[in-house]
Amino acid sequence: MSCSSQADADDSSEKQAIQDTDPKPLQPSTSQTGQELTKNQIKKIARRQRLLEKVKSNRKQERIKRKERRRLRIANGDVQPRAIKSMSSKCASNIRVAIDMSFDHLMTDGDIAKLLKQLQRCYAENRRAEHALQFYITGLGGRSEQRFKDAVSGYDKWDVYRKSESFLDIFKKEEIVYLTSDSSNVLKDLDPNSVYIIGGLVDHNFHKGICMKLANKYGIKHAQLPIKKYINLASRSVLCVNHVFEILLAYAECKNWASSLEKVIPHRKRIK
Structure with missing residues (x-):
């Protein structure tokens, strides 16, 4: 079987940073060290939490849309369903x-x-x-x-x-x-x-x-x-x-x- 080219897709740096950080919610008026937060700090935390929620929601919606697009393409005969292979199948490699x-x-x-x-x-x-x-x-x-x-x-x-x-x-x-x-x-x-x-x-x-x-x-x-x-x-x-x-x-x-x-x-x- 011949090798085919593969697109290399990466998330944007901002979204990757959000995904990797996984911050925990803070108290609205105090930091994790117990110090009082300024109004600007509270606003920044709130904005970040809203952004996290928006990113998660957008990703979920995009996954749903991709699945629906693929389902329609399969139903129309444009693509074949992905075949799932097992390591125990007859065509599996012995490497x-x-x-x-x-x-x-x-x-x-x-x-x-x-x-x-x-x-x-x-x-x-x-x-x-x-x-x-x-x-x-x-x-x-x-x-x-x-x-x-x-x-x-x-x-x-x-x-x-x-x-x-x-x-x-x-x-x-x-x-x-x-x-x-x-x-x-x-x-x-x-x-x-x-x-x-x-x-x-x-x-x-x-x-x-x-x-x-x-x-x-x-x-x-x-x-x-x-x-x-x-x-x-x-x-x-x-x-x-x-x-x-x-x-x-x-x-x-x-x-x-x-x-x-x-x-x-x-x-x-x-x-x-």
């Missing part, structure tokens, strides 16, 4: 990919929330793929697992191999390949006898080289995606979890690194 969720202690609550969204994107893309990867989430526990339970309805029914154990306890040492941009080894192909580990970490470059250090510590193989061969990035070859997963998913379907990287890597990360 194994695992997200290592052992970095709770290095992330803020906000970073964990962002990582959760990236995992949701991985899951959604895998379910729609023609050849779904064998998808593992390992080392899941602590704040990350609690966030899953609180924020994702029915996450326990996801078609993934969800494990509380470390990937080191699940897979044989000789079949593990930890993906890290710091590796000197460039991935040439995907081997069904290997399992590819993606570090589940949102760190804003605060912990450079941590995945490489982990691979060296446990004496496991490591490799980087062949990004530099095909794409000129504006910064280090570090991608978020879902982008790495989507590249592997695309390559499993079309066996072409150039097309897979072109399809997934956002243009904002490239040298113009």
